[in-house]
Ligand SMILES: NC(=O)c1ccc[n+]([C@@H]2O[C@H](COP(=O)([O-])OP(=O)(O)OC[C@H]3O[C@@H](n4cnc5c(N)ncnc54)[C@H](O)[C@@H]3O)[C@@H](O)[C@H]2O)c1
């Protein structure tokens with residue numbers, strides 16, 4: 001492993017999980033970490049998320065071979081500016097942001113002359129903060145790297161080794177294509193969940209307690225997604241605006257077609273769609289991509305507890 005020292009900026013779910021995963025699966029790699037929130041720094045230290053929690057970002061990156069920004073995508077430009085004067089010249093700069101095009105542009109603009117390789121581990125939960133991380137988060141999960149034509153192949157190989165070392169599978173992708181694919185597989189589903197839960201809570205003729213009392217199955221699954229971090233998701237939608245709006249246009253047309261099918265009692269159209277979507281679910285299960293996460297303890301916030309009953 002060419003990377004011996006990794007600096008993690010942002011010690012919430014993603015930063016904490018990377019720190020714990022390195023400790024468990026790459027014991028030869030040392031970690032430093034920084035979070036802008038002093039309370040998070042204290043809690044990260046108590047959980048031992050990284051080898052050393054530093055008081056400044058500059059200190060955290062001073063000897064790093066790899067710096068990973070694990071902050072909301074809207075916070076990346078300021079976080080990158082902060083370390084501009086303290087980076088070792090050879091350090092690889094990366095991140096875990098859920099959108100990639102604007103993030104790559106911001107990192108390259110803030111840190112000229114450095115090797116920037118944006119990354120997105122497609123792994124997470126609805127929880128956030130330093131108590132949310134767990135070491136096995138990336139096991140068998142895809143991590144998408146979005147290098148550009150100037151990326152040195154040896155740096156790309158080093159970053160790939162790092163992610164594979166903590167359990168991930170690597171896919172290399174163009175940043176714009178990443179943003180389009182993730183708009184449909186992750187961003188729009190979150191928008192739908194936020195919307196349907198919001199709609200249910202705004203209904204005049206159905207009380208809030210009825211919504212909570214009778215929310216079995218489908219709605220309950222939506223509420224899990226709709227509990228995801230507001231800052232993170234605000235930033236995702238603002239930073240992947242083009243792809244999200246394009247996919248939302250497609251989705252709205254398809255929803256209108258469903259509305260038409262119901263109004264005109266077109267059972268065949270409904271049945272055909274539901275059969276196609278069931279096939280997709282079966283393919284996900286066959287690929288081992290259904291909820292492969294371990295029992296990560298939503299109930300007790302430690303990663304040791306039991307999953308809530310469904
Ligand atoms: N949550 C998920 O499921 C998930 C999955 C994949 C990728 N991501 C991406 O990972 C990133 C982090 O998400 P998370 O879920 O870990 O969020 P989180 O809220 O758990 O942690 C983010 C941390 O960043 C800190 N922070 C904010 N600005 C900072 C700055 N300028 N310098 C240092 N620290 C700063 C916050 O104090 C917070 O502790 C986001 O970009 C998100 O899009 C999230």
Ligand SMILES: O=C(O)C(=O)C[C@]1(C(=O)O)C=C[C@@H](O)C=C1
Nearest residue numbers: 098121122123124125126185186
């Ligand atoms: O499992 C969840 O709770 C998630 O929302 C994880 C999820 C996703 O949409 O798949 C969320 C955002 C990411 O950037 C990557 C993963």
